[in-house]
Amino acid sequence: MKTIKSTLLLAVIAIITLAFTVKTDKGYKVGDTIEDFSLKNVDGDKISLKDYDDVKGFIIIFTCNTCPYSLANEDRIIALQDKYEELGYPVIAINPNDPKAQPGDSFEKMKVRAEEKGFNFPYLFDEGQKVYPKFGASKTPHVYIVSKPEMKVEYIGAIDDSSRDASTVKVKYIETVVDELLAGKTPSITETRAIGCSIKTVK
Amino acid sequence: MIRKSIFLLAFLAIIFSCKKEKAKTEISEKKHSKIEVTSLDYNQLKPYLERKDDKTYVVNFWATWCAPCVKELPYFEKINKAYANQNVEVLLVSLDFPKQVDKKLIPFIKRRNLQSEVVLLDDTNENVWIPAINENWSGALPATLIYNKNNRKFYEQSFTYEALENELKTFLNP
Numbered sequence: 508m509k510t511i512k513s514t515l516l517l518a519v520i521a522i523i524t525l526a527f528t529v530k531t532d533k534g535y536k537v538g539d540t541i542e543d544f545s546l547k548n549v550d551g552d553k554i555s556l557k558d559y560d561d562v563k564g565f566i567i568i569f570t571c572n573t574c575p576y577s578l579a580n581e582d583r584i585i586a587l588q589d590k591y592e593e594l595g596y597p598v599i600a601i602n603p604n605d606p607k608a609q610p611g612d613s614f615e616k617m618k619v620r621a622e623e624k625g626f627n628f629p630y631l632f633d634e635g636q637k638v639y640p641k642f643g644a645s646k647t648p649h650v651y652i653v654s655k656p657e658m659k660v661e662y663i664g665a666i667d668d669s670s671r672d673a674s675t676v677k678v679k680y681i682e683t684v685v686d687e688l689l690a691g692k693t694p695s696i697t698e699t700r701a702i703g704c705s706i707k708t709v710k
Numbered sequence: 711m712i713r714k715s716i717f718l719l720a721f722l723a724i725i726f727s728c729k730k731e732k733a734k735t736e737i738s739e740k741k742h743s744k745i746e747v748t749s750l751d752y753n754q755l756k757p758y759l760e761r762k763d764d765k766t767y768v769v770n771f772w773a774t775w776c777a778p779c780v781k782e783l784p785y786f787e788k789i790n791k792a793y794a795n796q797n798v799e800v801l802l803v804s805l806d807f808p809k810q811v812d813k814k815l816i817p818f819i820k821r822r823n824l825q826s827e828v829v830l831l832d833d834t835n836e837n838v839w840i841p842a843i844n845e846n847w848s849g850a851l852p853a854t855l856i857y858n859k860n861n862r863k864f865y866e867q868s869f870t871y872e873a874l875e876n877e878l879k880t881f882l883n884p
Binding site for chain 2: 574575579609645646649664665668669670671672675677699700701702703704705706707
């Protein structure tokens with residue numbers, strides 16, 4: 508009887524520990540290998556990272572239509588794609604918000620915004636919100652730079668050091684990291700923070 | 711005698727009416743007074759986040775454009791009122807765009823008649839002050855810091871009134 512009791516107790520402790528481990532495990536860390544995904548682009552096509560043969564890596568940015576911090580960075584994201592697509596680091600934008608919680612982030616509205624702003628990068632819809640939790644993205648904008656061939660996370664964080672005002676940027680984090688990767692160096696910056704909008708979910 | 715009483719009554723009436731009048735002007739003054747929001751960089755905000763007096767401080771990081779922030783704002787206002795006599799003070803740290811203070815933030819404060827103190831955090835160096843406020847804060851809004859001289863906790867989440875009150879209680883009755 509005593510053994511059964513202690514076994515039960517142990518099992519309960521194990522379950523609790525496991526539950527907490529899962530809870531605190533908030534997605535990819537720098538150095539992790541990411542899983543591929545297949546998400547619908549605003550042009551209707553499904554896009555996976557494996558579709559990109561000739562690239563050296565990816566600038567994956569969780570962003571959306573409705574967050575002012577995202578909007579304040581749209582022109583900067585367009586400029587990044589302009590510069591780095593041909594150098595082998597294309598931008599992949601993903602909208603992680605659930606339109607049921609944030610109607611302005613519906614797939615239809617994404618198409619409108621992409622058209623309006625002339626997005627030169629794919630703008631993918633995380634339908635069913637399956638992808639952003641794997642990354643551990645918590646806000647928009649939230650950047651992950653991934654290098655091939657290992658699909659390794661090299662950098663997590665902000666676009667630059669001035670999210671609210673493009674005119675006061677001093678350090679362009681993404682550019683610094685990608686330039687270093689292109690030069691065959693280990694990135695000197697691996698994690699940064701910036702204010703953003705929490706990802707919208709229906710609870 | 712009667713005359714005296716009448717005088718006294720008249721006198722009292724005048725005093726009361728004056729008082730009433732005065733109270734009225736005070737209210738309308740508050741309603742129409744110019745609201746100003748202090749703009750702080752992180753170094754200026756820091757003292758607000760580490761006061762070592764007998765109060766418990768509830769510091770909410772928010773913005774007028776942040777829907778979940780706006781939704782939970784009444785709960786912070788309610789806490790500020792309900793727990794004022796228990797030495798609790800709410801501070802609302804806005805992360806609105808500095809250019810929109812006059813256009814968005816101040817009209818919002820007026821419209822909602824916010825009673826808690828509101829300051830604007832205007833500091834581009836987010837990569838320094840976000841981890842300085844809390845090591846685990848990713849930067850997502852809303853976020854809340856509750857602290858007093860004995861205890862300190864940070865929450866990157868939205869609150870219901872009950873959840874906020876329960877957290878606050880752990881600071882008041884440790």
